Amino acid sequence: MLLSKAIGTWFGAGLAPRAPGTWGSIAALPFAWAIQYWAGSAGLVLAAMLVFLMGWAASNRLVDAAGIEDPQSIVVDEVVGQWLTLACGPLSLPAYVIGLLLFRAADITKPFPAGWADRRIGGGLGVMLDDVLAALYSGFGLWLIDRIVGL
Numbered sequence: 001m002l003l004s005k006a007i008g009t010w011f012g013a014g015l016a017p018r019a020p021g022t023w024g025s026i027a028a029l030p031f032a033w034a035i036q037y038w039a040g041s042a043g044l045v046l047a048a049m050l051v052f053l054m055g056w057a058a059s060n061r062l063v064d065a066a067g068i069e070d071p072q073s074i075v076v077d078e079v080v081g082q083w084l085t086l087a088c089g090p091l092s093l094p095a096y097v098i099g100l101l102l103f104r105a106a107d108i109t110k111p112f113p114a115g116w117a118d119r120r121i122g123g124g125l126g127v128m129l130d131d132v133l134a135a136l137y138s139g140f141g142l143w144l145i146d147r148i149v150g151l
Contacts, residue, residue, distance in 0.1 A: 001065065004058040007076055014075035021107060024075025025100055028082040033091065041087040048083040052128055055080060059124030070118075070127050081107060081131030081138070088139035088146075095142065095151040102138035111137055 006012075013027035014020045036044045055076035062074055085103040089095035107130075110118055114133035121129055145151065 001061060004061040007054050007058040008062045008074045010075045010079050014073040020072050020075055021078050022104055024078035025082045025104060025107075027075070028079040029086075029096055029100065031079075032083050032086045033096070035083075036086065036091045044083050044087040048080045048087070051076065051083070052080045052132065056124040056128050059127040061124075063123055063127065069122055074127055077128045077131040078103075078107065080128060081135040084132065084135035085138040085142055089142040090146060090151055092151050095146060098145060098151065099138065099142045102141045103135060106134035106138040106141075107131055110134060 009015055010024050010027050013023045016023040031047075032044060035047045039046070058076060059074050062071060063069060082100065082103050086096060086099045089099055106114070110130060111134070114130045114137075117126060117133055118130035120126075142151075
């Protein structure tokens with residue numbers, strides 16, 4: 001259970017008393033930078049896929065233990081969504097700031113089908129999936145901004 005809590009809370013970032021999702025997204029940034037620096041955007045997508053699987057398993061255990069569908073302390077889903085967003089842009093400080101803002105906006109507003117997944121799919125998969133779907137919007141937004149203004 002200790003490993004599930006470490007992964008699910010992204011090493012404690014989800015235990016922040018306010019805005020744990022935002023802190024989870026911020027905590028994802030240095031890891032993303034290192035992965036994208038060494039392995040490129042494809043490496044960041046691959047890392048997101050691996051963390052998705054680990055997060056799904058960890059979230060299942062934490063949801064069962066808490067007895068509620070989506071405990072706020074689980075932020076590994078934000079890590080995956082943030083990484084997928086950042087993989088759509090270049091390795092640069094402006095891209096990371098814009099990617100963070102776009103992902104947080106998409107995660108909070110949950111455009112279709114993210115909102116649908118959030119309401120209809122339970123367990124660890126439901127915790128993880130809505131953020132992946134939100135990342136489709138924020139990733140496309142980051143890619144588009146980069147194409148228009150260059151980041």
